[in-house]
Amino acid sequence: MTTLQEQAYAKLNLTLDILGKREDGYHDLESVMQQITFCDEIEIDVETGEDWKIECDWEEVPTDSRNLAWEAARVFYRSIGKDPQGVTIRITKRIPMQAGLAGGSADAAAVLRALNRHENEPYTIWELARLGAKVGSDVPFCVIGHTAKATGRGEKLEPMAPMPQCFYCICMPNFTNSTPELFQAFDQEKLPWHPHTAEMERALDQQDLLKVAGYLGNAMEALVAKNHEEIGKIRTVMEDSGALGCAMTGSGPAVFGIFDAFDMAAMASMQLMEQGYKTYLSRNVE
Ligand code: C5P
Numbered sequence: 001m002t003t004l005q006e007q008a009y010a011k012l013n014l015t016l017d018i019l020g021k022r023e024d025g026y027h028d029l030e031s032v033m034q035q036i037t038f039c040d041e042i043e044i045d046v047e048t049g050e051d052w053k054i055e056c057d058w059e060e061v062p063t064d065s066r067n068l069a070w071e072a073a074r075v076f077y078r079s080i081g082k083d084p085q086g087v088t089i090r091i092t093k094r095i096p097m098q099a100g101l102a103g104g105s106a107d108a109a110a111v112l113r114a115l116n117r118h119e120n121e122p123y124t125i126w127e128l129a130r131l132g133a134k135v136g137s138d139v140p141f142c143v144i145g146h147t148a149k150a151t152g153r154g155e156k157l158e159p160m161a162p163m164p165q166c167f168y169c170i171c172m173p174n175f176t177n178s179t180p181e182l183f184q185a186f187d188q189e190k191l192p193w194h195p196h197t198a199e200m201e202r203a204l205d206q207q208d209l210l211k212v213a214g215y216l217g218n219a220m221e222a223l224v225a226k227n228h229e230e231i232g233k234i235r236t237v238m239e240d241s242g243a244l245g246c247a248m249t250g251s252g253p254a255v256f257g258i259f260d261a262f263d264m265a266a267m268a269s270m271q272l273m274e275q276g277y278k279t280y281l282s283r284n285v286e
Contacts, residue, residue, distance in 0.1 A: 001047050004118050008040040008091075008110035009285050010101040011141060012168065012249045012256055015195040016218040018186050026137070026153045027183055032200050034163050035145035038170065038282040040103065041092040042069070042110040046118060048086035056091040072108035072135050076115045079131055080122050084115075096278065098176040100250030102138040109142030129157065138250075145285055147204065149197075161204040163284050164212065167265040169238060170249075170256045170280040171272045173230040179251040185223050193222055213245030213258045221248040231255060234272060241268035 012034045019028040054063040054070055065071060069089050077084050089111060095103030112128050112135075123131065125144060132139030137154035147160045186192060195217030203211035225231040225248075234255045235246045242264035243257030259265040262281075269279040 004114040006110040006114040008106035035285040036282040043090040045088040068108035072111040099254040105138035164209040169268040216247035
């Protein structure tokens, strides 16, 4: 038996645009994504000689084939045509579920990276990302990481100029969203809002953190904020603590603020905790 270890980093959507509904029911997206140091820890035993198993310290995490980490291991071994003789995946969970932080996809991507290394790299990182698309729309980005623009269903990736150094305060409101319902609600919008993706790309090329913070934006945020005043309240606390910009990530409801000083991000975090929210401080994965 061999034990592998890997960190599963969360993602933020610096921009998230919805371009339209496709015939397969999915939506075409355009999103600038950033990998952050906030992570789950993954440990994988291979050749256990036992049935496949997932162990997790959070009760609400599925410990069977519904877990994307399990699906990732299954897709990987099927694709290289090998039986690993038993797999146990242990997940130390920190990234909240249904937050818009791609926690499940990050776990799946970490499994793909660890197994690929263990099997002497049958796939390049880009091939591994393509394999990840079979597991979920956010998995390819979680495999590649850093800063990238995602299009298509979210699975087509283009590397981008790195996000300038900064600090994030991430806040989890006290509710969750249904991703498919939000996409449906967006389809009904008469005057949907769209972020300025091209300007965001330019701001990254110029390494201008202030401009990057100014162009943060999520096409789904207004839909969520309309029904949940928590989003606006969290934004206000972040802005009053010196955030250069704020946005909801993915289909939410987690909201993040960008700060150029750690003590300001920590101040925002403390104030939000005092109001009963869970918060997380993080940085870019370099
Ligand atoms: O790919 P994933 O399982 O994360 O998607 C969850 C749901 O979100 C899909 O079933 C679909 O309803 C919606 N979705 C979409 N367009 C995308 C990604 C997700 O409509 N690009």
